[in-house]
Amino acid sequence: MFGLPSPFYLRVGLWAVLLHGVWEYAQVIPLYRCWERWTRWQRVWVLPAATLGDAVATGILTAAAAGVLGPGHVQPLSVGGATLLLALGLGAGIAFETGARQLDLWRYRDAMPTLRIAGHPVGLAPVLQMTILPVLAVGIAA
Secondary structure: OOOOOHHHHHHHHHHHHHHHHHHHHHHHHHHEOOOOOOOHHHHHHHHHHHHHHHHHHHHHHHHHHHHHHOHHHOOOOOHHHHHHHHHHHHHHHHHHHHHHHHOOOOOEOOOOOEEEEOOEEEEHHHHHHHHHHHHHHHHHHO
16 A cells, blocks of 8 residues: 555554553553443453554554655655654544544543643643654554
8 A cells, every 4th residue: 555565564553553552551540531430341442442443543644644755755764754644643633532522432630631622622642642653653663
């Protein structure tokens, strides 16, 4: 897809699962108010599902960057490729978090640093997650 080989996407995906998984589990209890209201079953499946969704988003962002700049800017990751991935990840992070908050999928604890976007608080930690981790996954995978 967009000139990048499938094994590269597999490596990006595996690194994305590892990085996003660690981030998801590290932030859920100190920054979100959902753990206490989740059932035992939700505690088992929600974070792995979120991690897989984040990994898929990382793959899509990777393909988008390769489509815009060409595969040579993604594998290996150039400064331009990293900059575009950061920008795409920032936009995706804001969009995902805004949508999730409007659907009331979770609530923040007071410890969550927030940005005000269109008058609504958006968690900084998940936005940074989607901004930074795709670049790390692609950089490590290359």
